[in-house]
Amino acid sequence: MSPLSLENNDFQPAPKLSLKDINENVVDAKFAIRGSISIKAEDLQVQLNKNPHCLPFDEITVANIGNPQELNQKPLTFARQVVSILQYPELLNNRDVLTKEKIFNSDSFDRAERLLRDIGGSVGAYSASQGVYGIRKTAAEYITKRDGGEPSYPEDIFLTTGATSAASYLLSVLCRGPQTGVLIPIPQYPLYTATLALNKSTMIPYYLDEESAWSTNTTEIEKLVLDSIKKGIKPSVIVVINPGNPTGAVLSELAIAKIFQIAAKYGIVVLADEVYQENIFDGVQFHSTKKVLRGLQKQYPGKFDNIQLASMHSTSKGVFGECGQRGGYMELVGFTDEVRQLLLKLACLAVCSVVTGQAMVDLMLLPPKKGDASYELDKKERQEIFDAMYERARKLYAMFDKLDGIECQKPQGAMYLYPSLILSKKAIAKAESLNLTPDEFYCHELLDATGICTVPGSGFGQKKGTYHLRTTFLAPGIEWINKWEKFHKHFYEKYQD
Ligand SMILES: Cc1ncc(COP(=O)(O)O)c(C=O)c1O
Structure with missing residues (x-):
């Protein structure tokens, strides 16, 4: 190849970017x-x-x-069988031999067929930006069952790339800059402080009380809210991580109710990170923020109707542990249509979350039922x-x-x-x-x-x-x-x- 001949090439090359040039x-x-x-x-x-x-x-x-x-935690067999079929649907043509040889269970094929129908044929195609409707339906059914029949709707579910992208969407929409205050528990999973830094908004740290098993002190939180308002910083969001990371603490129903009381009084959005909701040990009970909210709304009519709650879950934790598959969802409760549309716009900008990750959400939330071929092994x-x-x-x-x-x-x-x-x-x-x-x-x-x-x-x-x-x-x-x-x-x- 002959060398390119450029005219006016007697310039000094500019220096590369340094930290002072970037965001x-x-x-x-x-x-x-x-x-x-x-x-x-x-x-x-x-x-x-x-x-x-x-x-x-x-x-x-x-x-x-x-x-x-x-x-070395082993992936769950049922989930991986289904995802293998989703990745290589040709396996469906060999269903009889693969089940006869006990390489796959028959319900893995059933689930894969249903998911392929819901997904629209191929995990290699983009899905709807909010996520595959049938999988959002599974999530809504899981939440309804978890919360003792309090209804959840697929329209309120967004499937996301792990809980991380859910938190990132929410905070990008809610943070307007230094005048936005976000209450963050300390200690916290550093995703929150990092995302606030990316959005140049103000952290309002609320300290968890180590002596009382890392619980929240709502008197302290209210003081912080009032101080922040005095300084001209609007407390807009409170992040609640339950069960806690890094503390491992699980909040009582009353502790969550008191957080909602402050949120209702001062118009603060509640962002509930509930990715560890299945990692709960002996004698402790997990109370979902959604269920506590619905209870308060019934008990105190009109007082809690202004609450805007986003709660998040993930395929990365629990016993599923599929961190690399990047599945997750958020459920939105009480947000106005215009705010939801902005979240949808961000989801559209990302086109869609990983489609096999979305399938993982379905598989995590809807395990095989009694009588299904995979039931005993999965359990x-x-x-x-x-x-x-x-x-x-x-x-x-x-x-x-x-x-x-x-x-x-x-x-x-x-x-x-x-x-x-x-x-x-x-x-x-x-x-x-x-x-x-x-x-x-x-x-x-x-x-x-x-x-x-x-x-x-x-x-x-x-x-x-x-x-x-x-x-x-x-x-x-x-x-x-x-x-x-x-x-x-x-x-x-x-x-x-
Ligand atoms: C509290 C908490 N939230 C969110 C995440 C991120 O999870 P994901 O893998 O779903 O993005 C983690 C990961 O460790 C976490 O501990």
């Missing part, structure tokens, strides 16, 4: 879950791959992210995953409970424990000398000694002068828990004042 909101957004500790863990993994015995441990224990299938698999998760939660909690220098609330739900680290002056001084926060220092030391990767509490927010870390209880086995115990005892002794 400062993106620069300001922080997401600690994939922060410096996890980056270091990835480096350590590379070192182990090159030389398996170069570190004091043989493997990295990924306890920093609620990503169950990264930690067994769901129970085994749930029991194993709870067992590990209990073991980890028991370990923290007996140690000095660490305090932890009992696991109630979600996939995390969020213990408080009682660090000595010596440990804090050492952290400062290394230019780390004290909880970062502990997490680095834990990683260096054991390969266990966690997230320091500073990534979620915490009361000044307190230090925490978040760990998942997803990693298999208990060897890592024993290693942690040994590490902690050593750390505690080494840094005792």
Whole structure:
């Protein structure tokens, strides 16, 4: 090929973009879950791959992210069979032989056929931007059943790319800039602070009360609302994460009702992140925000009719754990038509959420029924995953409970424990000398000694002068828990004042 000849080519090439040239909101957004500790863990993994015995441990224990299938959690057979058929519908032509050979169950074909009809023939085609109607119908039926018959409608359901995109749509529509205040629980899943930063709106942190199992203090929340109004910042949204991440706490019905009282009084939209609604442990009950709202509306006619509630769910958590499939939904209650149209506009801009992710929503919410060929296996698999998760939660909690220098609330739900680290002056001084926060220092030391990767509490927010870390209880086995115990005892002794 002959070289191109350009005229006037005696120019100086301009410099590349630097941080000062790009969207400062993106620069300001922080997401600690994939922060410096996890980056270091990835480096350590590379070192182990090159030389398996170069570190004091043989493997990295990924306890920093609620990503169950990264930690060997098996996908549910029924869901994966159906999605395989959706991806390769030719399998339908071999239904008889595949069921006879017990490679697929017959109800997997039935469900795949129904979904293909609802989807319009192929998961390779765009769907309606709000999501496939038949799948929204499944979601509405699930919600109606979950909420004891309180009706839900497919028209109010948006299928989304995980709960993340639901939160992002909602906050992009509701945040008008610095004069919009969004009440965020602290500690929180950092999606919320990061999305606020992207929308340059103002965070109004409300602190959860660790002493009373990380519950909400609505007197405190109302004070924050009034202070914010005084400063000219309109409190527009309150984010409620229930069960909580990172705390694992489950809100009582009364706590949710009190939040609605404030929301009704001050016209605040309630954004309920309920992605862990199926990760609920012994003796604890999950109350959906929608059900509590409907109860209040009946009990106090006219007082709660102004409530606008968006509640979200996801295929990433529960026992489903299909994080990579990016399925989720949000249900909108009480929004005006014009606001709903704006949310729809955003969904249209994204064209549609991943269609197999939408199918996953159907499969998560509508498991095989008694009498279906997959019923027994599906029930067994769901129970085994749930029991194993709870067992590990209990073991980890028991370990923290007996140690000095660490305090932890009992696991109630979600996939995390969020213990408080009682660090000595010596440990804090050492952290400062290394230019780390004290909880970062502990997490680095834990990683260096054991390969266990966690997230320091500073990534979620915490009361000044307190230090925490978040760990998942997803990693298999208990060897890592024993290693942690040994590490902690050593750390505690080494840094005792
Ligand atoms: C509280 C909470 N909300 C939302 C998400 C995001 O979930 P998804 O995978 O559905 O986007 C997570 C993920 O860990 C989470 O913990």
